[in-house]
Amino acid sequence: MRLPVRGAACALALLVRAAVAAAQGRPVPVSPESLRASLFAIADDSMGGRMTGSLGDFKAAEWVAAAFRKDGLEPAGEAGTYFQTLPIVFTRRGEGAGRRYPVRNVIGVLPGADPALRGTYVSLSAHNDHIGTLPYAVDHDSVRAYDRVIRPLGADSPRRAPTPEEAARIRTILDSLRAEHPPRRDSIFNGADDDGSGTVLLVELARVLAAGPRPRRSILFVSHAAEEIGLKGSEYFTDHPTVPRDSIVAELDMDMVGRGGVGDLSGGGPGYLELVGTRRLSTEFGDIIDSIGRREPVPFRFNYDYDAPGNPLQYYCRADHYNYARYGIPSASLSTGEHLDYHEVTDEPQYIDYHQLARVTALVRDVALAVADLDHRPVVDGKRQDPTAPCVQ
Secondary structure: OOOOOOOHHHHHHHHHHHHHHHHOOOOOOOOHHHHHHHHHHHOOHHHOOOEOOOHHHHHHHHHHHHHHHHOOOEEOOOOOOOEEEOOOOOOOOOOOOOOOOOOEEEEEEEOOOOOOOOOOEEEEEEEOOEOOEEEEEEEHHHHHHHHHHHOOOHHHOOOOOOOHHHHHHHHHHHHHHHHHOOOOEEEEOOOHHHHHHHHHHHHHHHHHHHHOOOOOOEEEEEEEOOOOOOOHHHHHHHHOOOOOHHHEEEEEEEOOOOOOOOOOOOOOOOOEEEEEOOOOOOHHHHHHHHHHHHHOOOOOEEEOHHHOOOOOOOHHHHOOHHHHHOOOOOEEEEEOOOOOOOOOOOOOHHHOOHHHHHHHHHHHHHHHHHHHOOOOOOOOOOOOOOOOOOOOO
16 A cells, blocks of 8 residues: 655644644644554555564554654653563564564653652553464455455454345445456555554654643553554563553553444444443543543543443453553553454555544543543542453453
């Protein structure tokens, strides 16, 4: 896919908007254009699907660290760097065969303005890895047409043979796509929504919060590695934190936050957002998120169905926020939901709703600022668990 270049006029406009907002003491605006340019970069074919331990995974971590550095975040990894290396070693096949690439979390800090609270943190996170490539190429549009009818949740929907009626619908969709463009062979899981969208949200917030008025507490930015192989990056960070663990007062994790439209899932549309874990440890934390969501320019419609204990999709145990929650840190997972491109080669940046992504980014900004400016930690009134025990949905 072609990588769009942000023009000088767009960059100048971002600087002007940031300067005006900062001068007026307001949060710096989120830019859909900035999010789009970033996502086309990290979800580009050249990243090779960002499989843990691959060259693309290594490049993605470098890209995030470069963005943190550019926006002035202080490094908060190991030995004065932005990186925390996980004790995972992969020898890759195919591209770069025989080479080993370190698996790394990327960590930066925006110091808070209040000397009394600067040593405490609101953590924001997403994961930058994905699932790599197929060993063979498939027809991109055929996959999309089939999944539109048979697998509306992508890899979370079972694969089966279509009925004659479904086969006719698939054919109609494919013919429509063929009328728009020629066939394209594809083997790369670009992971634009999963979790390129969360990653660029994190990078955009680094830009926005660093340019605007500083909150009282510090903001901790963690780009996790190895989520797709079992939440290993967040597990390692929370087991071996680079800041005192009990200094983290709350955690917001963003995973798949770029879709959520009416064509993606039942009940979708403007402002749709799935929340998991918000009140499991802190009623106050959940109330803050609810209140801010209602006050946004486009009020959010929060779906808590996937937070229900016993939900068969096990969302509570499948996102990086859980590894913070197991240590008693009030944590929430935000997502605009699954869709036909989930864990498919069709998860590409041209299908992202950048205005929706910008709205979620602004919500996370506003929640983070609200919690960071509290004169107390969000009260923990929920049941704590043994951090070494298996996750219970």
